[in-house]
Amino acid sequence: MKADIAYKGALDICNTHAERLNWAMAELKPHFPLTPAKLAQLTPLELAIFDQFIVRFSKLQDAMGAKLLPAVLDLTQEQGELSAFIDKLNRLEKIGAIESANEWLQLREMRNQFAHDYPEDSDIQASLLNKAFGLSERMLVILKGVSDFAERYQQ
Structure with a gap:
């Protein structure tokens, strides 16, 4: 019962981030693929939406990794003695909750790259x-x- 409550709470948080990420993606879709020239022409509002996209991408990835995925392991009673995050990902892949542990690591790396700011390099930003x-x-x-x-x- 406790695992069910933790899972539902984590899922609610993730769904909120996902809803806002979806909105930002819909607003930004016409700008993709993005080029340095397109970046230079963005309005302040469009830049704010890009900021929203980055924040919600990062928050969703973080909430899924820190709360939702561990809650799924608890819910399925599969957690055992898994202390390393990669072990948890591998277990989630093995039981079919996620398709690929490596793919999840790519998402985490993308979130980490957003922590670095490259204001002078529009090629890297794009x-x-x-x-x-x-x-x-x-x-x-x-x-x-x-x-x-x-x-x-x-x-």
Whole structure:
């Protein structure tokens, strides 16, 4: 019962981030693929939406990794003595909650790259945002898959 409550709370947080990420993606879609020239022409409002995209991508990835995925392991009673995050990811992959532990690590690396700011290098900015846009679509698919998987274990 406690695991079910923790899972539902984590899923609610993730769904809020996902909803806002989806909104930002819909607003930004016409700008992709992004180039340094397109970046230079963005309005202040469009830049704010890019900021929203980055924040929600990062928050969703973090909430899924720190709260949702461990809650799924608790819900399925699969956690055991897994202390390393990679071991948890591998277990989640093995039980079918996620398709690929390596893919999740790519999402985490993308989130970490957002922590670095490259204000003078529009080539790097455009490249990161293009990569993140594709990964964000994949992260939303993973969230749906995790949610569908966990439904079988809810009380």
